[in-house]
Amino acid sequence: MILTVTLNPSVDISYKLNQLEIDNVNRTSSVSKTAGGKGLNVTRVLFQANSPVIATGFKGGYLGAFIEDELNASQIKNSFYPIKEETRNCIAVLHEGNQTEILESGPYISTDELQGFIKHFEELMDEVQLVVFSGSLPAGVPVNYYSDLIKICNHKSIPVIADTSGIALTTLLERSNKPFAIKPNLDELSQILGYTVSENITEMKNALKHEMFNGIQWIFVSLGANGSIVKHADEYYKVNIPKIGVVNPVGSGDATVAGFASAYSKDKSVIEIIKTANTFGMLNAMEQQTGCINIDKFEGLYKQIKIIEV
Ligand code: ATP
Helix, strand or coil: CEEEEEEEEEEEEEEEEECCCCCCCCCCEEEEEECCHHHHHHHHHHCCCCCCCEEEEEEHHHHHHHHHHHHCCCCCCCCCEEECCCCCEEEEEEEECCEEEEEEECEECHHHHHHHHHHHHHHHHHHHCEEEEEEECEEECCCCHHHHHHHHHHCCCCCCEEEEEEEHHHHHHHCCCCCECCCEHHHEEEEEHHHCCCCCCCHHHHHHHHHCCCCEEEEECCHHHHCCCECCCCCCEEEECCCCCCCCCCCCHHHHHHCCCCCHHHCHHHHHHHHHHHHHHHHHHCCCCCCCCHHHHHHHHHHCCEEEEE
């Protein structure tokens, strides 16, 4: 069983408009409301790939209940921890080929709730073989919270994939409890290193040798349409992917994480794990819905991926 952790989930609302009129009333009948957040994208993709998964995180109020109902309706196992404040909405307005977004920062998590979740998380560990942490930390959550959770996993020898950015990522890289794997994209990697990293192999290898990555088994640097560069132990791989018909690439990083988790939990080889992760990323980019793959197209893409040890 893979446990996904989404501490700041959202109800993602999408409104389609022919034209966005500023300072005026905009009406639409084209509305979609879905359970969102990076960890829930990972969850959905794992479920679609027939990998056993359970989702957790904080849920509050009606919107928290909506997320739970959505997951239950899709028969996705979940066990969210209740909080006092309301789970957030994130709104995307699709208009004239643009996407204008309004993202709520989300609920404030109290000290009692933080402690309560740790206990809840420890209980979930009993049935779990791999943990995925995705996304940002909601207000009230200390920057070292992921590290505290990783410490619990490390004690139980349960590997952790951490896909976060900014201060949450730098903090967890500074601590002694390291995740097993991280998946930064180029921007996230540049941000934590403090300079702009390019896709040049030599430069990338130097960047990934930085001491802040010591103790991390897998670093999966995703490069969008250009595939990825992967560090596993002391080996480096350049992953070349085929050209595909892209529909919506948002959430491809989350699908990549799902692919990694799925293959790793099935004891696949290093090359198979890398290929599966990239294939899932591409499969997501080929779908309209964020965090969604058509697993029937897996084989066709998988065999076109070329991996070179560099
Ligand atoms: P997000 O934050 O939206 O989840 P990300 O920036 O973390 O995305 P990307 O590097 O964009 O992740 O994509 C992850 C993987 O998905 C890539 O390594 C690649 O395999 C696949 N992918 C993404 N975009 C494309 C694309 N335009 N064409 C082909 N494959 C893509």
